[in-house]
Amino acid sequence: MVSDVIASADIKKVDPVFGQLSFNDHEQVVFCQDKDTGLKAIIGIHNTVLGPALGGTRMWNYNSEWEALNDVLRLSRGMTYKSAITGLNLGGGKAVIIGDARTQKTPELMKRFGEFVHSLSGKYITAEDVGMETADMDTVREVTPYVTGISEEKGGAGNPSPITAYGVFMGMKAAAKYQFGDDSLEDKKVLVQGIGHVGETLVDYLTNEGARVFISDINQERLSDLSIKYKAGIVEANEVYNADVDIYAPCALGATLNDETIGQLRAKVVAGAANNQLADEFRHGAMLKERGIAYAPDFLINAGGIINVYAELEGYGKHEIMRKTEKIYKTTLDIFAHSELNGCTTHESALSIAQERIDKRKMEAKK
Numbered sequence: 001m002v003s004d005v006i007a008s009a010d011i012k013k014v015d016p017v018f019g020q021l022s023f024n025d026h027e028q029v030v031f032c033q034d035k036d037t038g039l040k041a042i043i044g045i046h047n048t049v050l051g052p053a054l055g056g057t058r059m060w061n062y063n064s065e066w067e068a069l070n071d072v073l074r075l076s077r078g079m080t081y082k083s084a085i086t087g088l089n090l091g092g093g094k095a096v097i098i099g100d101a102r103t104q105k106t107p108e109l110m111k112r113f114g115e116f117v118h119s120l121s122g123k124y125i126t127a128e129d130v131g132m133e134t135a136d137m138d139t140v141r142e143v144t145p146y147v148t149g150i151s152e153e154k155g156g157a158g159n160p161s162p163i164t165a166y167g168v169f170m171g172m173k174a175a176a177k178y179q180f181g182d183d184s185l186e187d188k189k190v191l192v193q194g195i196g197h198v199g200e201t202l203v204d205y206l207t208n209e210g211a212r213v214f215i216s217d218i219n220q221e222r223l224s225d226l227s228i229k230y231k232a233g234i235v236e237a238n239e240v241y242n243a244d245v246d247i248y249a250p251c252a253l254g255a256t257l258n259d260e261t262i263g264q265l266r267a268k269v270v271a272g273a274a275n276n277q278l279a280d281e282f283r284h285g286a287m288l289k290e291r292g293i294a295y296a297p298d299f300l301i302n303a304g305g306i307i308n309v310y311a312e313l314e315g316y317g318k319h320e321i322m323r324k325t326e327k328i329y330k331t332t333l334d335i336f337a338h339s340e341l342n343g344c345t346t347h348e349s350a351l352s353i354a355q356e357r358i359d360k361r362k363m364e365a366k367k
């Protein structure tokens, strides 16, 4: 769960306030506490050059405050690049609430959190992440307008996962086009690791396309149900990385591409929804490139969810959401071309194009 912009062991070596802010150029970090509700939250605002910092709130039982801080810094930075590469006028932010979402989350706590969000006057806009439901965002909406991911009944865009899956499907097709010369996934062997909200819809797209789908999950009941529903093969957890497949789609946890796994991979394409798939974004990106594996950057192809919530701010509908998400196909192809031209990894290409967009906007603002 927690890694990698600063390894958690190293984060303590950096000074606690401005050291943390400057490590990855964060603009602001807000610590929020309310004794009555038990709220302990950190809001990380990484960059607001392109627009307000939008990113979800994660509630997690962190082992330590350092771990929570590391997570919020890493995630908020990721949001800056995700929105920038997707062409959205949004900055990057994220929030974490320290605690167990199953036992410690109450409407009072969520409202108090919403009040802290409100105090930032729109500089940070929240949404759902791990440990949060649409209903929690509806509760936050009672005290602040600076929230997205609210229910359709309350005027929101609803569940983002199917849109995220569509974007991943588009990114995967583009990666297949680059690697195999054809974007059809018919008869391609695709392994989806994690068949949750995003993973299942992805399996559905793949099945309709005629791919040979394999699935893996720690939830055995779901695994067996979906295997029957989609006629998908099951791959045991310890066989995921050396499975004989063409495409590996990580849709569960981060950091599955690491020193141990990359050498085992037989897949020639990696394209999935999970955030922060590369345990070390530079070293492991390079390892994939050296092995000739086409990697579709996670923060680019899983942007469907943010496109969906952005619709709530901009007031556009489903048709435009799908159109914007479909563009992930072309952007992914552009990233492969850029990476080849510049001799860098696809992850570095996506980062540098996102950074260029931010720098350009900053220059324009100064004129």
Ligand SMILES: NC(=O)c1ccc[n+]([C@@H]2O[C@H](COP(=O)([O-])OP(=O)(O)OC[C@H]3O[C@@H](n4cnc5c(N)ncnc54)[C@H](O)[C@@H]3O)[C@@H](O)[C@H]2O)c1
Pocket: 160, 161, 162, 164, 193, 194, 195, 196, 197, 198, 199, 216, 217, 218, 219, 222, 237, 251, 252, 253, 254, 273, 274, 275, 302, 303, 305
């Ligand atoms: N939901 C979105 O719109 C969205 C947007 C962007 C990124 N993501 C990322 O995509 C991933 C999936 O999101 P989701 O909403 O489908 O989550 P989810 O919780 O609905 O599904 C995750 C699935 O992974 C399984 N899983 C957990 N640990 C596993 C392991 N070690 N091996 C195999 N399977 C395991 C779980 O049992 C579950 O079925 C997450 O990393 C999330 O951060 C999601």
